[in-house]
Amino acid sequence: GSYGNFDVSQLYDDFFTANQTLSPSTHVTTAPSQPAELNAASDSDYAQTGVFKPSTxxxxxxGAGTGYTAVGSYVPGESLVYDHVYIRGSYVWARYLSYSGRYHYVALGVNGGESYGSRSSGYTSPVSHTSYTVRSGDSFWSIASKYGISMYTLAANNGKSIYSLIYPGESLYIR
Known part of the structure; x- marks a missing residue:
């Protein structure tokens, strides 16, 4: 028996449940961890490049999964250049190289479902994010963490200290 949170939404052949007995002609096999059609689609990757513009x-x-740490966000009006696409579970992910030299990932949408923005391909030169327009609620820390640089470097690149005030609409030089 099982006590508490038990998911029986997927049933497989050749299984039995509690309070049933096996007859001599019945056999039990091990359940697959996921249906075969999910395994094939959930672990795909593609060497695609392009520009992603989020609509949300x-x-x-x-990393390419919801269990990985969120280090920032992109909002409508921003864009990123990605160099690889992964399908992991129910989501489609794009990988891009951040200014820190580390790879970061954003969800492009649900596999076979909702898209979180638009993608275009075929660009001939990388798009460079060299400036950022400050929005209400931004700080040197939040902007620097979004681009993977130190807040001290961001402030210094703009002739300021981390204690300087920044204002919505102000443009900051990132690199």
Whole structure:
């Protein structure tokens, strides 16, 4: 028996449940961890490049999955250049190289479902994010963490200290 949170939404052949006995002609096999059709689609990757423009806020993560740490976000009006696409579970992920030299990931949408923005391909030169327009609620820390640089470097690149005030609409030089 099982006590508490038990998912029986997927049933497989050749299984039995509690309070049933096996007859001599019945056999039990081990359940697959996922249906075969999910395994094939959930672990795909593609060497695709392009530009992604979110239509909703999307988290920037340290890996291609919702279990990875969110280190920032992109909002409508921003864009990123990605160099690889992964399908992991129910989501489609794009990988891009951040200014820190580390790879980061954003969800492009649900596999076979909702898209979180638009993608275009075929660009001939990388798009460079050299400036950022400050929005209400931004700080040197939040902007620097989004681009993977130190807040001290961001402030210094703009002739300021981390204690300087920044204002919505102000443009900051990132690199």
């Amino acid at each position: 806020a999307v988290n920037i993560r340290t």
